[in-house]
Amino acid sequence: MTIVSPSLLSADFGHLADELDMIDRSEADWLHIDVMDGVFVPNISFGFPVLKHVAKLCHKPLDVHMMIVDPERYIDEVKAIGAHIMNVHYEACRHIHRVIQQIRATGMRPAVTLNPGTPVAMLKDIICDIDMVLLMSVNPGFGGQKFIEHTLLKVAELRDLIAESGSAAIIEVDGGVNADTGMRLVEAGADALVAGNYVFSSGNPEETILTLKRL
Numbered sequence: 001m002t003i004v005s006p007s008l009l010s011a012d013f014g015h016l017a018d019e020l021d022m023i024d025r026s027e028a029d030w031l032h033i034d035v036m037d038g039v040f041v042p043n044i045s046f047g048f049p050v051l052k053h054v055a056k057l058c059h060k061p062l063d064v065h066m067m068i069v070d071p072e073r074y075i076d077e078v079k080a081i082g083a084h085i086m087n088v089h090y091e092a093c094r095h096i097h098r099v100i101q102q103i104r105a106t107g108m109r110p111a112v113t114l115n116p117g118t119p120v121a122m123l124k125d126i127i128c129d130i131d132m133v134l135l136m137s138v139n140p141g142f143g144g145q146k147f148i149e150h151t152l153l154k155v156a157e158l159r160d161l162i163a164e165s166g167s168a169a170i171i172e173v174d175g176g177v178n179a180d181t182g183m184r185l186v187e188a189g190a191d192a193l194v195a196g197n198y199v200f201s202s203g204n205p206e207e208t209i210l211t212l213k214r215l
């Protein structure tokens with residue numbers, strides 16, 4: 001079964017507790033949390049005062065996606081909300097190797113995220129140090145964008161890099177995921193799918209999560 005991580009960004013924030021109840025009841029594996037700073041990406045989402053409440057209300061493991069510059073400044077805060085995975089962008093870290101070790105030292109699982117314009121080859125020297133690669137299939141910052149088809153080739157390329165290196169990293173993809181793009185991503189070798197708009201704008205989000213899980 002595919003790992004499914006619904007993205008909180010597309011939830012109805014006027015009814016956050018209900019949305020988190022739905023996630024808890026559903027077959028979702030994780031809850032994907034997009035933290036933005038208005039610098040690394042042209043948008044601002046939510047910060048730790050909000051996430052503390054989210055973490056209390058939701059009992060799924062938290063898959064935290066940091067879209068901020070120098071994300072190592074917030075490793076302790078991410079740990080404090082009980083996150084399972086901390087994703088940092090390759091493009092946002094001056095010393096990506098050190099940041100990975102710092103995340104690992106807290107007991108969280110380190111993951112490295114690549115923007116659509118960053119080649120998979122940049123992961124060559126760190127692929128054995130991380131538990132997951134998050135490939136962006138849209139330019140980060142907003143939900144509801146169109147899937148970039150080239151991501152399918154990157155998934156296949158990353159599968160090869162993981163096999164050659166003997167890394168245990170899994171592959172997650174984020175952006176424009178629906179049943180069609182999701183199916184093609186899983187065929188290409190993706191293990192986990194993030195879905196915001198497709199889940200939360202659906203008439204039956206729990207059923208939509210199940211559809212993605214069965215891909």
Ligand code: DX5
Nearest residue numbers: 007140141143144176196197
């Ligand atoms: C985009 C975020 C995504 C976003 C995905 O910057 O990283 O997690 O919520 O939304 P959809 O699935 O609607 O493209």
Ligand code: ZN
Nearest residue numbers: 034065174194
């Ligand atoms: Zn994300």
